[in-house]
Amino acid sequence: MKLCIDPGHGGHDSGATFRGLLEKDVVLDIALRVGAMALKSHSMTVLLTRTTDLYLGRIARAGIANEWNADAFLSVHANADPDQDQPGDPEARGIETLYWHHSARGRLLAEAVGWSLVDEMFHVEPWRGAKPRNDLAVLQHTDAPAIIAEVGFLDREETARSFADPEVLDRIAFGLFRGVLWWEGLSLPQTPPVG
Helix, strand or coil: CCCEEEEEEEECCCCCCCCHHHHHHHHHHHHHHHHHHHEEEEEEEEEEEECCCCCHHHHHHHHHHHHHCCEEEEEEEEEECCCCCCCCCCCCCEEEEEECCCCCHHHHHHHHHHHHHHHCCCCCEEEEEEEEEEHHHHHCCCCCCEEEEEEEEECCHHHHHHHCHHHHHHHHHHHHHHHHHHHHHHCCCCCCCCC
């Protein structure tokens, strides 16, 4: 299986920011961990769209996966809610996965990865669902089943602290990796595997 892993943002595009924490750095760290796990498994060939702090456009990211003939495309991101994060504001939390609205295999990939992530992180992050989207170029223009995994809300205090913990990053990476394996084997649980 050929898995293209896409760490979101990069270069001048920092993505979400919160008290000095940059989405582009967090997701690159996670993506590198997923890549290392996949390579050790001997069941996947892996290509990362970026391995350094490099800016790539959305169409370029899809083009990398298409040119390589990827079997699956996993774009790693961290979410942020739209409020100004003032004391007392409600904080959004949780994990969600996004897929191209016309892709049945993309939906299955989004569910498998989301459920696997929640199984790893349920004590911290609830499951917000696998959500169809028709407005995200990287999903639309990637030939392989493609998803965006939003691994938590970076602007939530507890989540931001967890992103500084290498053990948590390993668990997130494992959740992403195992979810792709579940999807590849089509051995999906009927419901999210959490109590």
